[in-house]
Amino acid sequence: MNKLIATLIAGLFATAAFAQTPATAPAAPAAVKAEAKEAKTDAKATAKETKTAVKAEAKTAKVEADAKKDVAVAKADEKAEKADAHAKAHKTKAKAHAKAEKAEAAAPAPVVTK
Template structure:
């Protein structure tokens, strides 16, 4: 009889039950791992309380105010720098005009002296 059952191993019924329950346990554990990994990947955002929202809005308003103030200061500084540059350019143009006028005056005087000779 052993020869007839040599390809098939004899298992006691309790072993068959244990093997089946182990397979279901392993399958359940693997399914649980997949479920936890999928759950961990979902984005969760906690519900914000009205106080937290008010604080966030207040902080945003303060930040916006600071940015606006900085922009205004930058514009003011730029305007001052532009005015200063325009004033300097006007002053230099006035000096150049004086030099040109002085050179013309000298040229007229030289011509007058040359005409006298």
């Protein structure tokens, strides 16, 4: 009798487990599909945000590079102007010195009387 009761109880558990398995199986793929779709949507959104951020960083880097280039060009222009001014001043000074020597050579020597 104990074996008969044990067999009946085991059969009940087996049929209950067998009956529940198909009921959850079709629901699982729908849930999995929904999760996969949600994950795909999240991935697309993340990729779009990342792409936008990368574009923004690239624009910022380009603007910074242009600004640095402009500063470098301005410094080079300033340096060139300074060199031109220095050369012009040197030329003017040399002309003045030559003119002074010419005037000194043309002036008569002072006469010293005793």
